[in-house]
Amino acid sequence: MKRKYLYTLLAPVLMFFYGCEDSLNTAPEGDEITQGTKEEVYANDPAKAKASVNSIFAQFTQYAPNYTALGDVTRHNDFGYPSVMMFTDANGEDMVMEVIGYNWANSSLDFSDREFDSNEAQIVWNDMYSIIYNCNSVIGSIDEETEETPSQFYLAQGLAVRAFSYWNLAQLYQFNYKGNEAKPCVPIVTHLNANEVALAGAPRATVQEVYNLMLADINSAIALLSDAEEAEEPVVRDDKRYVSLAVAYGLRARINLTMHNYAEAAADAQSAIDASDATPGTMEDVGKPSFMSVNESNWMWGIIINETDGVVTSGIVNWISHLGSLNWGYCNYNGGRQISKKLFNTIPDTDIRKGWFLDENGESANLNAAQAAQMVEVGYRPYTHVKFAPYNNEVATTTNSNDVPLMRIEEMYLIKAEALAMSGGDGKGALETFVKSYRDPSYVCNASSPEGIQEEVYHQRRVELWGEGMNWFDIMRLNKGVDRRGAGFINASVIFNIPSNSDILLWRISEPEIEANPLIGHGDNNPAAPAPEPVADID
Template sequence: MMYKRYYIILIVAVFFGMMSCEDLNTLPVGDTVTSDQKEEVAENDPAKAEAGVNAIFAQFSAYAPNEDALGSVRHNDFGYPAVMMFMDQNGVDVVSEDNGYNWFGNNLDYSDREYTSNEGQILWNNMYSIINSTNNVIGAFPADIEDPTGQFFLGQGLAARAFSYLVLVQLYQFNYVGNESKPAVPIITNENSNEAALNGAPRSTVQEVYDFINSDLTTAISLLQSAEEGGVTRNDKRYISLAVAYGLRARMHLAMQKWNEAAADATDAINASSAVPAQISDVNHPTFWSSTQSDWMWGIIIQETDRVVTSGIVNWYSHMGSFNGNGYSTVSEGKQINKALFESIADTDVRKGWWLDENKTSANLNEEQADFIAGLGYVPYTQVKFGPYNDKVATSTNANDIPLMRIEEMYLIKAEAEAMSGGDGKGTLENFIKTYRDTSYVVSASTPQEVQEEVFRQRRIELWGEGLNWFDIMRLNKDVDRRGGGFPNATMVFNIDAGSDLLLWRIPEAEIQANPALSESDNNPSAPTPDPVPDE
């Protein structure tokens, strides 16, 4: 009984009707198969192995995957993009009104940190569901596989698992340096999953989780490079390429403050990728809705027939978009940029037009777009960065692809890491911004720390709304200071100190109760929701 209870709570093995997972995971009579049997299935029927890989990425965007666990359909429950929005609403740069149409109000006021919160359950379940699918794929191939197709599939599983743990370790514990021995999250692998299901899994340390991530990514890089040399590459950008794997390891090394390694991985990602930074003419209008965009390295590809789309409103663009004809954003006042951050953007920077100015206008909008935005009465600083599906204003089809990694991020990682390791990060940053965003740009920073701070500002602007800013807040030990940010509700104006227990997510109550290796004392400390401060 404990096996079933723990397995369901930890892994959330509800695969939305996907037979692919069952193909690798069960025999016809329903008995669980061994790793050797999985390998035999993958070898004799590669289509089933491919289906298992597809199941990984299908879970990145799923309609209400936690309906059974939560007891109802929640309209903020749509896979990893929901997690991206949780993190952005926790921060200071994605501003929104706390009203009856905003499903992310609990993230705004940090009541999501209650270990009985729906958001805490969604986050935990979504990430471990992806991990479970990756383990199924990883267990289906021998580690020394020589077939290029098998190498590609195994590389997908390892890299996607590393991605999931890199997200988790940065949400459930503070930054790597100085916290290496502190508890992070349980490590569940294809080898220990049965033991974990029977006896539970304790929290591994931060060091152990990062070591595990590094091992997975290093192996994935080797496999994907070999597969590429063997002529096997991805069909589209939902899959992880060699360049994306380098990019993930660059993120990891950045979080670990291993500057030389981060710079090297970012450079390798740039060199291995076919992606190129978007030109000024590419982003001087609402865009960022298709993975075919030249600067996208990796993204969640959405089809019009996906359930998140046919639901109409239970999807990322419903909540984030400003141009859609059907969605929560048009009735919830939309999403705005932090006012102080907007004011820091030079008028010569094309990205100034990614948001409405104080007069509710943007130079990036054509007449039709401007009229639509004006007609909905959006407030100043509302985003017009993310265009509508197929560039069709007022479309009711929210089938926008969602960026997970763009090449611009690699240049920004490279600049920060070079500056912090004694290289010419200042030159890298200035050349990048001057070439692709603002021809008048000059870096005034004179020390490595000042360059790092300027890169942080540029990341806040460039990657706004893409679910990455929270990781920067945590790794750079930033306060969550919303003062002067233009938050419309005085009750949401906080100044939370870096290192506050409130910044860490708590392991859900259901997991604590079901996991024999965890007790209440193993959880992150409880912290009260923050008190508002004067908006000075």
């Protein structure tokens, strides 16, 4: 059976390296084209390299990409990387939702997604490695020493997104970097070993090995993008689906922050700010439902969704269908998504972000009359978010073509503040300046110790990045548990207080991968943990 299914996820790699889709592997007369010739073709015709790069970003969001893997069944929570964002937000404590038939995040809400034969386990694994495989196709097709400016730019795309993908995987399948460097993480599959892996499988690499690859990739990407963007005839991205130099610095800032390399993270966050043309959303900008389009001034990087994309024409199999309050979709029928009322109550009334959520009376000063009427008509409960605008700001629209945020400039200011505090700098001053300028003119940071300022930044991140698929990574890197007491969860069955070292926090490698990969057996997987036990709620 193993030979039949052996590392079936490598099919995309083989298709790109050896199949007809790439159209660069055989000459018209049938002769084999060498890798060197392939690199020459890319150098002479950058459009071919661009097409391969575009396949990376196309992989970020697709309609039911795991249809076959899930038994020829369309799962309505299967739409690419935003599925990972939805699952991880549901795992935490800050996004409240009801266990109900129309909620496609139920398995993440009760942690049954941690069963290695769950649909979610396959979706997460398949989606992240599919992106990696497309990155490997691009990286393996361009000479790493290229001096062709367009080739430098396209090679950097593959390297940066591969680093981003492994950064995600490392924090899903193992505890935080610091102190766990020698523990098993995930298999490393690159353009150099893809063929070997397809034939013989790959073991779990250590956390250190995975982070070494991440850093090597993102360092190379930064160097390449610096050369490409500063060349005599510069090559820059066409739109925000691509990684710019600023985004690459931002990715390295994330990696260094996760590794607790605080001085480096602060420097990278500042470099990202300096290199970016993005500016933080003003209080006027974010004092109304927004976060809908990459064209907003504070977006650095995002998934661009077109009206003709399958996730949109499906109507409901898309990220904003499950998340949005002001558009039509699953949220109209499952009670929507609320902020933890415990977290909401820590937001000062002077903070513009308090209006991102309905208050205890079901009201928000950020809404116009039509938006407020929509919230009443659907019957949303208190604390439901109104952060994300509907497509084209059309209330109750059935065209769910919202772009998906992957990085905003505000995150860089928060990384800078935390990292400065933890490396001996003025993190408190940096945090106060940012929050006062853009969110709450009355803000004062009362913390004085580095750890206290770090905790305050964590609080600010929980509010600022709510719903953007980032909170789980903070939980893991800061060794937080998941305490849902007092958050307002509807169902007593999902009120948990999970300690930071609980095995249930780790995702398990999916069963098909275990069966297919001869170098990872059942004993190599993360431990099977019992479902969390519900605890008594508190007011």
